[in-house]
Amino acid sequence: MDWYPVLLRELIIFKRRLLKFGYLLSAMMLPIIYFVVFGLGLGRMVQIGGKSYLSFLIPGLVAMTSMTNSYTWIANSLNLNRLYFKTFQVLYLAPISYSAIIIGEVLAGMIKGLFAASLIIAVGFLTCPNFGLTLPFIVALFLNCFLFASLGFVVGMLSKGHEETATYSNFFILPMGFFCGTFFPIERIPDFLKPIVYLFPLTYTNILIRKEVFDNIALISILVLIFYSFILFGLGLRTLKNYSE
Template sequence: MMDWYPVFLRELLIFRRRLLKFGYLLSAMMLPIIYFIVFGLGLGRMVQMEGKSYLGFLIPGLVAMTSMTNSYTWIANSINLNRLYFKTFQVLYLAPISYSAIIIGEVLAGMLKGLFAASLIIVVGFLTYPNFGLSLPFLLALLLNCFLFASLGFLVGMSAKGHEETATYFNFFILPMGFFCGTFFPIERIPEFLKPVVFVLPLTYTNILIRKETFDTLALGCVLVLVFYSVILFGLGFRVIKNYSE
């Protein structure tokens, strides 16, 4: 029942070693920090959004975007490089553990990396915006978001034919979600012709849920959508590793 733990621990030890390299951590946090300074501290002091400071609107969106980006990127790149270049994934695959142990360990490790990056933005939020607080919908949205995009990262890392292909997925799927799914401005202000696309993307529901202070009908609907996407992506990832042959 705990055969996923060695997989998780291995990724955790690698992650800890990389954190000791200042450039590695800085590269992961550079983009959200730039957005925070430019939009939050610069523009945010002159703009009101939904009846409150723009900074208060932006910080939850940056938490959602950062957790998405890091949960996806670190696991997608790691799996793809280990599978195609270093050939260490094959050793893990041939180990006497179940397929489910591999995907559970890897996805939980991806979640942890996403939560770590998001926690840095949360700390900045507490320091710069006095009214910033953590609600139950906020925490649930963060956990579901990390699990969902770690599952997507595992699926892409297992399916991509090269490292460039993982970057293509990022540029055409992850990056647009960061801008159009309610991170920087309310979804209601998105042009009508884009709304059908935006409401198909999972980060939209994370951004709605993460800004809720209490659970209402809309929040519960967002939870169900995120759970649905998470189950689908995790199931596809399990199917890919079960049929893996390389």
């Protein structure tokens, strides 16, 4: 249980920031804008698979919001603590295992991602009568938060400055949010882009999160997400073991 103090520290920091209205509003501003513009605006004129566009959009916004918040919380805080505040070095020298550090940090990122996603889910229940939670939805949400929190840990350890963290986000997180099935079906993506899109893990989250049952495609998506999760978590652990600064 030596990972618990690491997690508790991050949760205390998150609680203090959460009490600030501006912080919470800024974290939710982008998905709310997408929801109003695409869902309530253009969505009234569009149907996908015989259902309203809003019922298609909300799961995608949940996937994108959980990805962004899980990743950003870890990447930014770890980068700042490591390079500017120098508090990560204190944690690194503490008498706890390397696995405890990464587990505590990744769980903290997951909790922040789940919290942000829960706000979008609440909006979905209030605005979309066809919206509901399924078991594939829940599995996809947890795997997505774990995966991108692990990615955030890797980026936070490797980046040499706060600007570099933003660069990683612009090259990976932002394109995934728009091209991996959040706002429109993956089948409508041009063929020359599909090989690239299917390399991104958010694509499989968006596939799984819209499934009602565990069919073959859902199971393949789960295996891909687990594969990415193990790779990123292992890479983060290896980066932590080789850390020297």
